[in-house]
Amino acid sequence: MEIYKGKKKHNFMEQHSIAHLFSFPVEEFIEIREYKRDEWIIQEGMRPDFLFYVMEGKAKIYITHQNGKVSLINFINANEYIGEMELLNDVYYTKGIQASTKTICFALPIHRYRGQLLEDAKFLRELTKFLSVKASIMAAKYSQSLAFPLENRLADFILQTADEGVYKEKHVAVCDYLGVSYRHLLHVLTQFCEKGYMQKDGRVYHIKDYASLHALADVLGNR
Amino acid sequence: MEIYKGKKKHNFMEQHSIAHLFSFPVEEFIEIREYKRDEWIIQEGMRPDFLFYVMEGKAKIYITHQNGKVSLINFINANEYIGEMELLNDVYYTKGIQASTKTICFALPIHRYRGQLLEDAKFLRELTKFLSVKASIMAAKYSQSLAFPLENRLADFILQTADEGVYKEKHVAVCDYLGVSYRHLLHVLTQFCEKGYMQKDGRVYHIKDYASLHALADVLGNR
DNA sequence: GTAATAATATGAGATATCTCATATTTTTGA
DNA sequence: TCAAAAATATGAGATATCTCATATTATTAC
Numbered sequence: 001m002e003i004y005k006g007k008k009k010h011n012f013m014e015q016h017s018i019a020h021l022f023s024f025p026v027e028e029f030i031e032i033r034e035y036k037r038d039e040w041i042i043q044e045g046m047r048p049d050f051l052f053y054v055m056e057g058k059a060k061i062y063i064t065h066q067n068g069k070v071s072l073i074n075f076i077n078a079n080e081y082i083g084e085m086e087l088l089n090d091v092y093y094t095k096g097i098q099a100s101t102k103t104i105c106f107a108l109p110i111h112r113y114r115g116q117l118l119e120d121a122k123f124l125r126e127l128t129k130f131l132s133v134k135a136s137i138m139a140a141k142y143s144q145s146l147a148f149p150l151e152n153r154l155a156d157f158i159l160q161t162a163d164e165g166v167y168k169e170k171h172v173a174v175c176d177y178l179g180v181s182y183r184h185l186l187h188v189l190t191q192f193c194e195k196g197y198m199q200k201d202g203r204v205y206h207i208k209d210y211a212s213l214h215a216l217a218d219v220l221g222n223r
Numbered sequence: 224m225e226i227y228k229g230k231k232k233h234n235f236m237e238q239h240s241i242a243h244l245f246s247f248p249v250e251e252f253i254e255i256r257e258y259k260r261d262e263w264i265i266q267e268g269m270r271p272d273f274l275f276y277v278m279e280g281k282a283k284i285y286i287t288h289q290n291g292k293v294s295l296i297n298f299i300n301a302n303e304y305i306g307e308m309e310l311l312n313d314v315y316y317t318k319g320i321q322a323s324t325k326t327i328c329f330a331l332p333i334h335r336y337r338g339q340l341l342e343d344a345k346f347l348r349e350l351t352k353f354l355s356v357k358a359s360i361m362a363a364k365y366s367q368s369l370a371f372p373l374e375n376r377l378a379d380f381i382l383q384t385a386d387e388g389v390y391k392e393k394h395v396a397v398c399d400y401l402g403v404s405y406r407h408l409l410h411v412l413t414q415f416c417e418k419g420y421m422q423k424d425g426r427v428y429h430i431k432d433y434a435s436l437h438a439l440a441d442v443l444g445n446r
Numbered sequence: 447g448t449a450a451t452a453a454t455a456t457g458a459g460a461t462a463t464c465t466c467a468t469a470t471t472t473t474t475g476a
Numbered sequence: 477t478c479a480a481a482a483a484t485a486t487g488a489g490a491t492a493t494c495t496c497a498t499a500t501t502a503t504t505a506c
Contacts, residue, residue: 063366066442071366088355095362124347131354132311138361139318143286143294145368146402149462172483179369184463186485203472203484219289372492395453407493409455426454426502 001039004032016055018106023122031107035059035099041082044096050107051117052082057103062096062176072176074137075100084127087114144220150180150188155216158198158207168204224262227255239278241329246345254330258282258322264305267319273330274340275305280326285319285399295399297360298323307350310337367443373403373411378439381421381430391427 004012012032031050035041041059042048054076061073073095076082085092087110108117117123144153157178158167175182189205192198197212198205207213227235235255254273258264264282265271277299284296296318299305308315310333331340340346367376380401381390398405412428415421420435421428430436 061362063362065366065370066444067370069370071370073362073366085355085359088352089359092359118348119344121342121344121347124344124351125341128347128351128354129311131351131358132308135354135358135361136308136312136315138358138365139284139286139296142361142365142368143288143296143402145365147288147290147292147294151462170483171485179366180462181464182484183465183486187463190486221289374492393453394455403492404494405454406456406495410493413456 001036002034004034012104018053018055021053021123021126022117023120024116026108026113029109029112031109033105033107035103035105037099037101039099040096041099041103041105042094042097045094047086047092047094048083049110050083051087051110051113053106053108054078054080054082055104055106057099057101057105059097059099059103062098064096070176071179072173074134074141081127081130083110084131086110087117140222144222145179148220150178150184151191152216152220153178154185154188154192155197155213156220156222158205159210159213159217162207165207166204167198167207224259225257227257235327241276241278244276244346244349245340246343247339249331249336252332252335254332256328256330258326258328260322260324262322263319264322264326264328265317265320268317270309270315270317271306272333273306274310274333274336276329276331277301277303277305278327278329280322280324280328282326283321283323285321287319293399294402295396297357297364304350304353306333307354309333310340363445367445368402371443373401373407374414375439375443376401377408377411377415378420378436379443379445381428382433382436382440385430388430389427390421390430 059076063071175185193200197209199208282299286294398408420432422431
């Protein structure tokens with residue numbers, strides 16, 4: 001992890017203003033941090049001292065269960081908060097946050113700004129919207145995971161992540177995300193190929209039949 | 224549904240103040256509504272015109288999937304909001320909300336108060352906390368549903384809902400809530416009885432072995 | 447009070463998904 | 477550059493969960 005200093009910090013802040021997020025100045029104690037791919041931004045179970053706002057990059061929220069299974073709960077993208085749960089709630093079990101690409105974020109020291117943040121309607125309004133969307137996405141994922149087999153959820157995931165007709169996500173990551181075993185994921189992928197929906201080419205899959213995949217994904221009703 | 228008028232309204236408002244939720248007066252256009260058990264407070268897919276705040280009672284959030292399955296996403300209890308998603312987001316698929324007991328709530332007409340509410344730090348702060356807890360609970364339920372079989376989730380549910388050692392929830396409701404088939408729920412309940420964790424007595428179940436149920440529930444790690 | 451509806455109950459067979467074992471290939475770190 | 481670690485790959489058997497069929501018992505509505 002690198003903390004931007006001096007000129008580098010100054011330049012970055014000029015090019016990426018976050019003045020629209022707060023109605024008071026935060027420049028004085030704010031930090032700009034750059035995390036490398038796979039670096040942990042927050043360790044599971046360790047309360048962070050900062051509220052983060054992601055400017056660039058992508059991160060993953062993980063939780064480890066007592067049976068050893070690991071769930072990738074969700075992704076965090078640019079223009080989203082990290083650590084807001086800890087800002088708001090005194091007791092909260094902190095999830096692990098890992099950068100999945102190079103990630104640059106603003107970091108506000110909570111002890112310095114907590115009081116002001118919780119009085120700031122501008123900040124709270126945006127955070128409230130963000131949280132409402134988050135809650136709503138989690139609810140959708142939850143109910144879908146119970147109501148539909150992997151076949152449907154995977155079709156949806158493939159269509160969302162494929163780039164120019166090519167699907168090439170890492171199987172292990174997808175298992176954590178969709179909450180199924182590696183074995184079963186491969187099984188369903190093989191089925192998709194047998195049915196002619198996709199064609200395997202080395203490590204990547206080419207989509208051959210969008211219509212069928214869409215038919216599977218659409219029943220999830222992700223509006 | 225009954226809307227309190229005149230003296231009844233006046234009395235209720237004197238006894239149940241919600242002044243602490245807002246920093247501006249809301250008395251003028253607020254309604255007090257009482258819903259009977261099983262009545263729909265919001266119809267699925269129909270945008271509500273009100274923001275509700277539950278004072279008394281308990282309601283359920285439902286979503287119907289395209290394959291006909293119904294998920295009971297969560298419960299709403301006293302001192303919680305209904306309709307906040309619609310207040311915050313212009314596009315949102317409205318879930319169905321059904322009273323599961325007699326439910327009394329305040330109803331604020333959105334068109335009248337939206338602007339003020341979104342500027343009110345006091346209101347937004349409480350709503351933000353509420354939403355952060357909601358998002359966090361959904362995330363926990365989601366990851367648990369993927370990581371653990373019914374056995375564990377049911378043990379947790381039984382311990383949470385049993386009253387003086389007696390479990391007597393309706394099977395059909397539990398199926399929707401835990402997202403499993405009726406058949407499978409009964410199967411696992413029967414197993415619990417065979418293993419001596421519970422004893423069936425007519426329509427209710429008596430808990431006989433708390434330790435074993437706790438052991439099953441604890442691995443979920445609900446902190 | 448009775449017919450309709452909802453909830454409970456149980457069996458049998460199908461399918462979705464998991465666990466474990468083992469081998470090969472790719473990536474990573476010293 | 478080489479050994480260790482991670483990711484991919486596949487088989488076989490076990491288990492969790494679902495679907496459908498069918499009966500019986502409560503609850504609700506008229």
